[in-house]
Amino acid sequence: MRKLILYLTALTFSISAYSQDSLMHYLELATKNNPTVLQRYNEYQAALQKVPQVGSLPDPQLEMGVFLSPMELISGNQVADIKLMQMFPWFGVIKNAKDEMSLMAKAKYETFRDAKLQVYYDVQRIWYDLYKVRQNIRISEENVDLLKTIERLTLVKFRSGSSGGSSSASGSKMSGGNSPASSTSSSSMNVMGGNSVSSSTSVSSVSSPVPMSSSSGATSLSDVYQIQIELGDLENSIATLKNEEQVIVAQFNSQLNRPLTTTVYVPDSLLSEPLDITYLSVSDTLFTRNPMLGMIHYEQQSLDARKKMQKQMGFPMVGLGVNYSVINKSAMSTSPMNGQDMIMPMVTLTLPIYRKKYNAMQTEVKFLKTASEQNYQATANSLQTEYYEALQLYYDAQRRMKLYDSQSQLAKKSLNIMIKTFSSSASGLTDILRIRQQLFNYELKKVEAVVDFNKAEAWIKRLTPNTAPNPSADGLKDQVSLIENNTNVEIIRY
Numbered sequence: 001m002r003k004l005i006l007y008l009t010a011l012t013f014s015i016s017a018y019s020q021d022s023l024m025h026y027l028e029l030a031t032k033n034n035p036t037v038l039q040r041y042n043e044y045q046a047a048l049q050k051v052p053q054v055g056s057l058p059d060p061q062l063e064m065g066v067f068l069s070p071m072e073l074i075s076g077n078q079v080a081d082i083k084l085m086q087m088f089p090w091f092g093v094i095k096n097a098k099d100e101m102s103l104m105a106k107a108k109y110e111t112f113r114d115a116k117l118q119v120y121y122d123v124q125r126i127w128y129d130l131y132k133v134r135q136n137i138r139i140s141e142e143n144v145d146l147l148k149t150i151e152r153l154t155l156v157k158f159r160s161g162s163s164g165g166s167s168s169a170s171g172s173k174m175s176g177g178n179s180p181a182s183s184t185s186s187s188s189m190n191v192m193g194g195n196s197v198s199s200s201t202s203v204s205s206v207s208s209p210v211p212m213s214s215s216s217g218a219t220s221l222s223d224v225y226q227i228q229i230e231l232g233d234l235e236n237s238i239a240t241l242k243n244e245e246q247v248i249v250a251q252f253n254s255q256l257n258r259p260l261t262t263t264v265y266v267p268d269s270l271l272s273e274p275l276d277i278t279y280l281s282v283s284d285t286l287f288t289r290n291p292m293l294g295m296i297h298y299e300q301q302s303l304d305a306r307k308k309m310q311k312q313m314g315f316p317m318v319g320l321g322v323n324y325s326v327i328n329k330s331a332m333s334t335s336p337m338n339g340q341d342m343i344m345p346m347v348t349l350t351l352p353i354y355r356k357k358y359n360a361m362q363t364e365v366k367f368l369k370t371a372s373e374q375n376y377q378a379t380a381n382s383l384q385t386e387y388y389e390a391l392q393l394y395y396d397a398q399r400r401m402k403l404y405d406s407q408s409q410l411a412k413k414s415l416n417i418m419i420k421t422f423s424s425s426a427s428g429l430t431d432i433l434r435i436r437q438q439l440f441n442y443e444l445k446k447v448e449a450v451v452d453f454n455k456a457e458a459w460i461k462r463l464t465p466n467t468a469p470n471p472s473a474d475g476l477k478d479q480v481s482l483i484e485n486n487t488n489v490e491i492i493r494y
Helices: 002-021 023-033 035-048 050-054 093-174 180-194 215-256 291-313 356-422 429-463 476-486
Strands: 061-073 076-088 318-328 342-349
Touching: 023 035, 023 093, 023 215, 035 050, 035 093, 050 093, 061 318, 076 342, 093 215, 093 291, 093 356, 093 429, 215 429, 291 356, 356 429
Parallel strands: none
Antiparallel strands: 061 076, 076 318, 318 342
């Protein structure tokens, strides 16, 4: 029972870790917390508030006048005069003004959608870069271990060769060869044979006693030096990658608007699923739901509404009002209307006779409409160009993944065979180092290809969102939920 409880606890923890540290979780955090997304949302909400501003009638005008000395009339004495006037634009002006502002608000909503898609893409791109750096660190560390293993084998082989050289020199001395050179060589080789070299000991401490006359020992020692050179390069690369990792983590956390040093989790491997065929077939409707094109489309419609509004503004405005005169009774008047207040209905009409400004308004809208159409075409061309670039990266990465996976498998098999036969001198160290470097490069390129493949998928989905906008939704929560349908996230495997 206790084991079952521990198993269930571990399973629950793993599921929780997946939900909290997966790419989808980070995307949701970015959508809710990214300052750029929140800025675009508030701009959209501000644009919505312009609709009731232009959809209301002009404020009524109230005029009040009081006579300091009552004005004497036949029917009494007038002491005050009150006027109330309400102006009414020509029919359709308010409607078209509301349409213009509503369409401009929809254009702002498209910029909000575009900001969300861009943040989604940036988060995925940086997350894949972090995966790439951490995989490069892992591969480099594995190659450090491999080089240390080769170094140990080389030292063992070097010691065996040195011991053999020492025995040979001693035998020649016993047989009567008393030349100084032979004595010196024998003494030097005995020194090398007597040293105990561990796997972690640097060969620099045992290099000086070795004479150049021992060709086998000199060759082995230079190979050890070469291994140590490559170890130094790898360790330097690992240090550089770790510094780069800190920068990428800071960039990623800035997208989520959280402390820059917060830990970011990435999987040990990525499952690269191919895109749906709808993303890979170029058609006229492929970019219709792109928010940038949608924004320009709504701007064009708003210009049409503005053109109608400005045309109707060239017609008179009508004002309806009332004039109320306060009259007191006069003792000198015998009129039956003595002291009776007067009410006078009023009608006001503007005369738009200066047509130059109205004609200029129409011409302005005409040029803006032409510019907007050109902007739409330029944006569409740019999107198509980016799409072909992303598509080329997608197919190229797909091909490279297959190639480098096959190449790395072959290089790994070849390296294993050469290491097994190295101790018996069936293969040279130079060939082992060369194959090791090839395997190292293939593994790095394979990781790069996987990352490029996933980046290309995210880029294509960034350019071709597959859901229509819904600018009538209220509240940030509803607005934010729309993006989850706009961008499909790559499946990841832990």
